[in-house]
Amino acid sequence: MQRPGRIAVIGVGNEFRRDDGVGWAVLARLSERSLPPEAHLATCDGDPGRLIGLWEGARLAVVVDAAHAHPGTPGRVHRLELDAGLLDRPPTTSSHGLGLGEAVELARVLGLLPQHLVAYAVEGADSTLGTGLSPAVADAVAPLVEAVEGEIARSAAARGPA
Structure with a gap:
Protein backbone atom coordinates (compact mmCIF):
# COMPACT_ATOMS: atom_id res chain seq x y z
CA MET A 1 0.00 0.00 0.00
CA GLN A 2 1.18 3.53 -0.79
CA ARG A 3 2.07 6.05 1.93
CA PRO A 4 -0.80 8.39 2.87
CA GLY A 5 -0.23 12.03 1.96
CA ARG A 6 1.99 11.13 -0.95
CA ILE A 7 2.31 13.38 -4.00
CA ALA A 8 2.82 11.46 -7.25
CA VAL A 9 4.41 13.36 -10.13
CA ILE A 10 4.27 11.28 -13.29
CA GLY A 11 5.94 12.02 -16.61
CA VAL A 12 4.18 10.08 -19.35
CA GLY A 13 5.62 9.29 -22.74
CA ASN A 14 8.51 7.86 -24.67
CA GLU A 15 11.79 9.77 -24.74
CA PHE A 16 12.65 8.07 -28.05
CA ARG A 17 9.70 9.63 -29.90
CA ARG A 18 10.84 13.26 -29.81
CA ASP A 19 8.06 15.49 -28.35
CA ASP A 20 6.42 12.48 -26.70
CA GLY A 21 9.31 12.70 -24.24
CA VAL A 22 8.22 16.04 -22.77
CA GLY A 23 6.88 14.43 -19.58
CA TRP A 24 10.19 12.64 -19.04
CA ALA A 25 12.11 15.89 -19.69
CA VAL A 26 10.07 17.72 -17.05
CA LEU A 27 10.70 14.93 -14.53
CA ALA A 28 14.44 14.96 -15.28
CA ARG A 29 14.52 18.66 -14.40
CA LEU A 30 12.37 18.15 -11.30
CA SER A 31 14.75 15.44 -10.08
CA GLU A 32 17.44 18.14 -9.84
CA ARG A 33 15.24 20.30 -7.58
CA SER A 34 14.71 20.20 -3.84
CA LEU A 35 11.21 18.78 -3.46
CA PRO A 36 9.36 17.83 -0.27
CA PRO A 37 9.91 14.21 0.85
CA GLU A 38 6.27 13.32 0.09
CA ALA A 39 6.81 14.12 -3.62
CA HIS A 40 7.61 10.99 -5.61
CA LEU A 41 8.70 11.22 -9.26
CA ALA A 42 8.00 8.44 -11.75
CA THR A 43 8.01 7.97 -15.50
CA CYS A 44 5.41 5.90 -17.30
CA ASP A 45 4.73 4.78 -20.85
CA GLY A 46 1.06 5.76 -20.53
CA ASP A 47 -0.39 2.33 -19.85
CA PRO A 48 -3.60 2.98 -17.85
CA GLY A 49 -2.87 0.20 -15.34
CA ARG A 50 0.61 1.54 -14.63
CA LEU A 51 -0.69 5.12 -14.30
CA ILE A 52 -3.32 4.00 -11.80
CA GLY A 53 -0.70 2.09 -9.82
CA LEU A 54 1.53 5.15 -9.66
CA TRP A 55 -1.17 7.52 -8.41
CA GLU A 56 -3.18 5.11 -6.26
CA GLY A 57 -3.54 6.45 -2.72
CA ALA A 58 -1.93 9.81 -3.50
CA ARG A 59 -3.44 13.01 -2.15
CA LEU A 60 -2.16 14.77 -5.29
CA ALA A 61 -1.13 13.38 -8.65
CA VAL A 62 0.40 15.63 -11.27
CA VAL A 63 0.72 14.11 -14.73
CA VAL A 64 2.71 15.64 -17.60
CA ASP A 65 2.08 14.20 -21.05
CA ALA A 66 2.37 15.09 -24.72
CA ALA A 67 -0.86 15.57 -26.63
CA HIS A 68 -2.16 15.93 -30.15
CA ALA A 69 -4.59 18.75 -30.85
CA HIS A 70 -6.52 19.49 -33.99
CA PRO A 71 -5.65 22.15 -34.92
CA GLY A 72 -2.53 22.22 -32.82
CA THR A 73 -0.06 24.77 -31.54
CA PRO A 74 3.20 23.01 -30.62
CA GLY A 75 4.30 23.90 -27.11
CA ARG A 76 0.86 25.06 -25.93
CA VAL A 77 0.08 23.65 -22.49
CA HIS A 78 -3.37 22.62 -21.28
CA ARG A 79 -3.97 22.29 -17.54
CA LEU A 80 -6.78 19.91 -16.55
CA GLU A 81 -8.01 19.31 -13.03
CA LEU A 82 -10.05 16.59 -11.41
CA ASP A 83 -11.46 16.24 -7.91
CA ALA A 84 -13.60 13.15 -7.39
CA GLY A 85 -15.57 13.54 -10.59
CA LEU A 86 -15.35 13.10 -14.32
CA LEU A 87 -12.52 14.64 -16.30
CA ASP A 88 -13.88 16.87 -19.04
CA ARG A 89 -12.62 15.70 -22.40
CA PRO A 90 -10.01 18.22 -23.55
CA PRO A 91 -9.63 19.33 -27.18
CA THR A 92 -6.48 17.18 -27.24
CA THR A 93 -5.80 13.48 -27.25
CA SER A 94 -2.88 11.61 -25.78
CA SER A 95 -0.03 10.72 -28.07
CA HIS A 96 -0.55 7.08 -26.93
CA GLY A 97 -3.16 4.55 -28.07
CA LEU A 98 -4.92 4.69 -24.72
CA GLY A 99 -4.55 7.89 -22.84
CA LEU A 100 -4.98 9.69 -19.60
CA GLY A 101 -8.74 10.00 -20.11
CA GLN A 115 -7.71 12.89 -4.04
CA HIS A 116 -6.72 15.56 -6.55
CA LEU A 117 -5.41 15.10 -10.10
CA VAL A 118 -3.80 17.78 -12.24
CA ALA A 119 -2.73 16.96 -15.78
CA TYR A 120 -0.55 19.07 -18.01
CA ALA A 121 -0.99 18.16 -21.69
CA VAL A 122 1.61 19.67 -24.01
CA GLU A 123 0.81 19.93 -27.70
CA GLY A 124 3.63 18.36 -29.68
CA ALA A 125 5.00 18.93 -33.17
CA ASP A 126 7.03 15.77 -33.81
CA SER A 127 6.48 12.24 -32.54
CA THR A 128 8.75 10.48 -35.02
CA LEU A 129 11.48 8.14 -33.84
CA GLY A 130 14.45 9.93 -32.35
CA THR A 131 15.52 11.90 -29.32
CA GLY A 132 15.23 15.58 -28.52
CA LEU A 133 12.23 17.87 -28.27
CA SER A 134 11.15 20.27 -31.00
CA PRO A 135 12.05 23.89 -30.17
CA ALA A 136 8.47 24.90 -29.21
CA VAL A 137 8.05 21.94 -26.87
CA ALA A 138 11.55 22.37 -25.40
CA ASP A 139 10.61 25.98 -24.60
CA ALA A 140 7.63 24.72 -22.57
CA VAL A 141 9.76 22.55 -20.24
CA ALA A 157 0.87 24.29 2.24
CA ALA A 158 -2.77 23.17 2.27
CA ARG A 159 -1.84 20.09 4.26
CA GLY A 160 0.09 22.05 6.87
CA PRO A 161 2.94 20.77 9.04
CA ALA A 162 3.42 17.01 9.18
Whole structure:
Protein backbone atom coordinates (compact mmCIF):
# COMPACT_ATOMS: atom_id res chain seq x y z
CA MET A 1 0.00 0.00 0.00
CA GLN A 2 1.18 3.53 -0.79
CA ARG A 3 2.07 6.05 1.93
CA PRO A 4 -0.80 8.39 2.87
CA GLY A 5 -0.23 12.03 1.96
CA ARG A 6 1.99 11.13 -0.95
CA ILE A 7 2.31 13.38 -4.00
CA ALA A 8 2.82 11.46 -7.25
CA VAL A 9 4.41 13.36 -10.13
CA ILE A 10 4.27 11.28 -13.29
CA GLY A 11 5.94 12.02 -16.61
CA VAL A 12 4.18 10.08 -19.35
CA GLY A 13 5.62 9.29 -22.74
CA ASN A 14 8.51 7.86 -24.67
CA GLU A 15 11.79 9.77 -24.74
CA PHE A 16 12.65 8.07 -28.05
CA ARG A 17 9.70 9.63 -29.90
CA ARG A 18 10.84 13.26 -29.81
CA ASP A 19 8.06 15.49 -28.35
CA ASP A 20 6.42 12.48 -26.70
CA GLY A 21 9.31 12.70 -24.24
CA VAL A 22 8.22 16.04 -22.77
CA GLY A 23 6.88 14.43 -19.58
CA TRP A 24 10.19 12.64 -19.04
CA ALA A 25 12.11 15.89 -19.69
CA VAL A 26 10.07 17.72 -17.05
CA LEU A 27 10.70 14.93 -14.53
CA ALA A 28 14.44 14.96 -15.28
CA ARG A 29 14.52 18.66 -14.40
CA LEU A 30 12.37 18.15 -11.30
CA SER A 31 14.75 15.44 -10.08
CA GLU A 32 17.44 18.14 -9.84
CA ARG A 33 15.24 20.30 -7.58
CA SER A 34 14.71 20.20 -3.84
CA LEU A 35 11.21 18.78 -3.46
CA PRO A 36 9.36 17.83 -0.27
CA PRO A 37 9.91 14.21 0.85
CA GLU A 38 6.27 13.32 0.09
CA ALA A 39 6.81 14.12 -3.62
CA HIS A 40 7.61 10.99 -5.61
CA LEU A 41 8.70 11.22 -9.26
CA ALA A 42 8.00 8.44 -11.75
CA THR A 43 8.01 7.97 -15.50
CA CYS A 44 5.41 5.90 -17.30
CA ASP A 45 4.73 4.78 -20.85
CA GLY A 46 1.06 5.76 -20.53
CA ASP A 47 -0.39 2.33 -19.85
CA PRO A 48 -3.60 2.98 -17.85
CA GLY A 49 -2.87 0.20 -15.34
CA ARG A 50 0.61 1.54 -14.63
CA LEU A 51 -0.69 5.12 -14.30
CA ILE A 52 -3.32 4.00 -11.80
CA GLY A 53 -0.70 2.09 -9.82
CA LEU A 54 1.53 5.15 -9.66
CA TRP A 55 -1.17 7.52 -8.41
CA GLU A 56 -3.18 5.11 -6.26
CA GLY A 57 -3.54 6.45 -2.72
CA ALA A 58 -1.93 9.81 -3.50
CA ARG A 59 -3.44 13.01 -2.15
CA LEU A 60 -2.16 14.77 -5.29
CA ALA A 61 -1.13 13.38 -8.65
CA VAL A 62 0.40 15.63 -11.27
CA VAL A 63 0.72 14.11 -14.73
CA VAL A 64 2.71 15.64 -17.60
CA ASP A 65 2.08 14.20 -21.05
CA ALA A 66 2.37 15.09 -24.72
CA ALA A 67 -0.86 15.57 -26.63
CA HIS A 68 -2.16 15.93 -30.15
CA ALA A 69 -4.59 18.75 -30.85
CA HIS A 70 -6.52 19.49 -33.99
CA PRO A 71 -5.65 22.15 -34.92
CA GLY A 72 -2.53 22.22 -32.82
CA THR A 73 -0.06 24.77 -31.54
CA PRO A 74 3.20 23.01 -30.62
CA GLY A 75 4.30 23.90 -27.11
CA ARG A 76 0.86 25.06 -25.93
CA VAL A 77 0.08 23.65 -22.49
CA HIS A 78 -3.37 22.62 -21.28
CA ARG A 79 -3.97 22.29 -17.54
CA LEU A 80 -6.78 19.91 -16.55
CA GLU A 81 -8.01 19.31 -13.03
CA LEU A 82 -10.05 16.59 -11.41
CA ASP A 83 -11.46 16.24 -7.91
CA ALA A 84 -13.60 13.15 -7.39
CA GLY A 85 -15.57 13.54 -10.59
CA LEU A 86 -15.35 13.10 -14.32
CA LEU A 87 -12.52 14.64 -16.30
CA ASP A 88 -13.88 16.87 -19.04
CA ARG A 89 -12.62 15.70 -22.40
CA PRO A 90 -10.01 18.22 -23.55
CA PRO A 91 -9.63 19.33 -27.18
CA THR A 92 -6.48 17.18 -27.24
CA THR A 93 -5.80 13.48 -27.25
CA SER A 94 -2.88 11.61 -25.78
CA SER A 95 -0.03 10.72 -28.07
CA HIS A 96 -0.55 7.08 -26.93
CA GLY A 97 -3.16 4.55 -28.07
CA LEU A 98 -4.92 4.69 -24.72
CA GLY A 99 -4.55 7.89 -22.84
CA LEU A 100 -4.98 9.69 -19.60
CA GLY A 101 -8.74 10.00 -20.11
CA GLU A 102 -9.12 6.22 -20.19
CA ALA A 103 -6.90 5.79 -17.13
CA VAL A 104 -8.93 8.39 -15.23
CA GLU A 105 -12.25 6.81 -16.15
CA LEU A 106 -11.02 3.33 -15.21
CA ALA A 107 -9.63 4.62 -11.89
CA ARG A 108 -12.91 6.43 -11.20
CA VAL A 109 -14.92 3.25 -11.77
CA LEU A 110 -12.53 1.26 -9.56
CA GLY A 111 -12.39 3.92 -6.83
CA LEU A 112 -8.65 4.43 -7.32
CA LEU A 113 -8.43 8.11 -8.25
CA PRO A 114 -6.06 10.27 -6.24
CA GLN A 115 -7.71 12.89 -4.04
CA HIS A 116 -6.72 15.56 -6.55
CA LEU A 117 -5.41 15.10 -10.10
CA VAL A 118 -3.80 17.78 -12.24
CA ALA A 119 -2.73 16.96 -15.78
CA TYR A 120 -0.55 19.07 -18.01
CA ALA A 121 -0.99 18.16 -21.69
CA VAL A 122 1.61 19.67 -24.01
CA GLU A 123 0.81 19.93 -27.70
CA GLY A 124 3.63 18.36 -29.68
CA ALA A 125 5.00 18.93 -33.17
CA ASP A 126 7.03 15.77 -33.81
CA SER A 127 6.48 12.24 -32.54
CA THR A 128 8.75 10.48 -35.02
CA LEU A 129 11.48 8.14 -33.84
CA GLY A 130 14.45 9.93 -32.35
CA THR A 131 15.52 11.90 -29.32
CA GLY A 132 15.23 15.58 -28.52
CA LEU A 133 12.23 17.87 -28.27
CA SER A 134 11.15 20.27 -31.00
CA PRO A 135 12.05 23.89 -30.17
CA ALA A 136 8.47 24.90 -29.21
CA VAL A 137 8.05 21.94 -26.87
CA ALA A 138 11.55 22.37 -25.40
CA ASP A 139 10.61 25.98 -24.60
CA ALA A 140 7.63 24.72 -22.57
CA VAL A 141 9.76 22.55 -20.24
CA ALA A 142 11.06 25.24 -17.84
CA PRO A 143 7.62 26.84 -17.31
CA LEU A 144 6.15 23.36 -16.78
CA VAL A 145 8.76 22.58 -14.13
CA GLU A 146 7.78 25.80 -12.33
CA ALA A 147 4.06 24.99 -12.65
CA VAL A 148 4.51 21.47 -11.24
CA GLU A 149 6.62 22.82 -8.36
CA GLY A 150 3.78 25.26 -7.66
CA GLU A 151 1.24 22.42 -7.55
CA ILE A 152 3.45 20.55 -5.07
CA ALA A 153 3.99 23.65 -2.91
CA ARG A 154 0.25 24.47 -2.81
CA SER A 155 -0.56 20.92 -1.82
CA ALA A 156 2.07 20.91 0.91
CA ALA A 157 0.87 24.29 2.24
CA ALA A 158 -2.77 23.17 2.27
CA ARG A 159 -1.84 20.09 4.26
CA GLY A 160 0.09 22.05 6.87
CA PRO A 161 2.94 20.77 9.04
CA ALA A 162 3.42 17.01 9.18
